[in-house]
Amino acid sequence: MGKKKREILAITAVLLIAASAGLLFLLNRSKGMALARQEAALELLGTDAICIGDEVIKPVQADAEIKNRIYTVNPGEPGIVRITDMEQSVIFLPDDAVSAEITVFSGEETVFSGSEDDFRSFYPENGRYRLGVQCRVQPTAVTSKGEEFTFEGTEEYIAELEYDVSMKISFESDRIREGSVMTVNASGVRGEVVISAGEVLAPFPLVTDERGYGRGLFSVSYITPPGTYTGFIETREGTSEFSFTIEEEQYTVQHLIISEETQSATIGNSDNRDAYNEMIDKTYYSWYPERFYDDCFTLPVDGEVTTEFGLFRYTNDNPVPTRHAGVDLAEDEGTPVLAAASGYVIAAGYNGVSGNTVVIDHGFGVRTYYFHMAELCVREGEFVEEGIEIGKVGATGYATGPHLHFNLMVHDNSVDPWAAFNGTSGIFGLDLNSSSLP
Numbered sequence: 491m492g493k494k495k496r497e498i499l500a501i502t503a504v505l506l507i508a509a510s511a512g513l514l515f516l517l518n519r520s521k522g523m524a525l526a527r528q529e530a531a532l533e534l535l536g537t538d539a540i541c542i543g544d545e546v547i548k549p550v551q552a553d554a555e556i557k558n559r560i561y562t563v564n565p566g567e568p569g570i571v572r573i574t575d576m577e578q579s580v581i582f583l584p585d586d587a588v589s590a591e592i593t594v595f596s597g598e599e600t601v602f603s604g605s606e607d608d609f610r611s612f613y614p615e616n617g618r619y620r621l622g623v624q625c626r627v628q629p630t631a632v633t634s635k636g637e638e639f640t641f642e643g644t645e646e647y648i649a650e651l652e653y654d655v656s657m658k659i660s661f662e663s664d665r666i667r668e669g670s671v672m673t674v675n676a677s678g679v680r681g682e683v684v685i686s687a688g689e690v691l692a693p694f695p696l697v698t699d700e701r702g703y704g705r706g707l708f709s710v711s712y713i714t715p716p717g718t719y720t721g722f723i724e725t726r727e728g729t730s731e732f733s734f735t736i737e738e739e740q741y742t743v744q745h746l747i748i749s750e751e752t753q754s755a756t757i758g759n760s761d762n763r764d765a766y767n768e769m770i771d772k773t774y775y776s777w778y779p780e781r782f783y784d785d786c787f788t789l790p791v792d793g794e795v796t797t798e799f800g801l802f803r804y805t806n807d808n809p810v811p812t813r814h815a816g817v818d819l820a821e822d823e824g825t826p827v828l829a830a831a832s833g834y835v836i837a838a839g840y841n842g843v844s845g846n847t848v849v850i851d852h853g854f855g856v857r858t859y860y861f862h863m864a865e866l867c868v869r870e871g872e873f874v875e876e877g878i879e880i881g882k883v884g885a886t887g888y889a890t891g892p893h894l895h896f897n898l899m900v901h902d903n904s905v906d907p908w909a910a911f912n913g914t915s916g917i918f919g920l921d922l923n924s925s926s927l928p
């Protein structure tokens with residue numbers, strides 16, 4: 491072997507040793523980094539918690555897969571959750587949650603399974619349940635060297651779940667003016683809840699949602715005398731009573747002369763009265779549980795007020811007055827009559843008393859009536875938007891000249907329409923958002 495060859499070999503050997511040392515160093519370094527990652531991940535595993543009502547629950551187990559190895563920690567014990575109000579029955583997941591599967595058991599039976607969003611509408615009977623939450627998480631950990639990385643994991647939460655939700659009901663006030671409306675709100679409703687007040691208000695059910703919140707409108711007619719009355723709340727557990735006071739409202743007086751001819755041709759004729767009753771009575775007791783109206787009502791005809799709402803009318807010097815259930819708005823024959831609010835047309839046709847008539851159901855027991863029109867532009871069953879033309883001003887039926895008789899009813903009571911036009915009516919007090927209910 492020549493001198494030169496030996497030198498080359500020696501250099502190669504040195505280089506090889508140097509290279510392998512470098513490789514070893516790199517290997518150790520990456521092993522060290524993997525270790526730092528595992529440590530950082532393990533430190534983070536199981537630090538999450540879910541919240542239900544006032545309870546904070548740690549996972550009973552948390553797993554993560556890092557570099558093909560599964561790491562597990564058991565940070566917490568099963569929790570105990572008592573729910574007395576459906577607002578508490580909401581699951582808040584950790585910030586790093588990607589998805590969750592919620593399961594509720596009653597004994598061995600699965601009574602709920604779904605996402606945390608679905609869980610919001612889970613409203614079981616009162617009693618004890620078991621809750622399981624499987625949560626997929628993507629936490630971001632930081633190693634001791636300040637290196638950030640994200641990994642995947644699962645967390646399992648277990649809790650005993652006790653529902654003890656009782657019904658609470660609240661009336662806007664225990665005082666109400668003649669011809670007005672107030673809201674009724676309830677929570678913890680199970681089954682149907684029916685409100686009534688004898689002669690003052692026919693029975694009507696609260697509109698209940700899937701979380702047990704109930705809403706309704708309590709109305710008092712313009713003709714019910716002031717005084718203190720008893721109301722009834724009927725539930726599947728039984729009937730309870732409440733007391734309310736009707737306060738007096740001031741109404742105007744009118745003296746009117748109407749020819750015998752007009753009277754006998756319209757309201758004086760029993761066939762006409764029967765036809766009127768047949769068309770109108772059926773509109774009183776069924777209604778849509780949705781609210782189609784919002785804000786203020788649109789004035790259907792911007793005409794002169796010739797007869798006020800609630801007015802005492804003495805016709806042809808008869809000593810017993812009749813009362814005016816709506817408002818008369820005089821306008822030229824043929825002027826468009828607009829829908830005061832959106833809703834379904836539940837009656838559209840002619841009878842000898844109210845002439846060409848339209849009735850619109852706006853939901854929640856709120857209805858509007860349009861009488862004496864020259865012609866109709868809508869049909870029964872149609873949905874109409876607020877402000878569209880439903881007919882034309884006329885003088886059909888019991889009318890002395892072209893005008894629109896407009897009437898607002900809530901359940902079986904006629905109430906002040908002006909309060910609907912200026913937005914102050916109790917019908918606008920309905921809150922369809924659960925969180926503000928009792």
Ligand SMILES: [Zn+2]
Nearest residue numbers: 797817818895
């Ligand atoms: Zn009228």
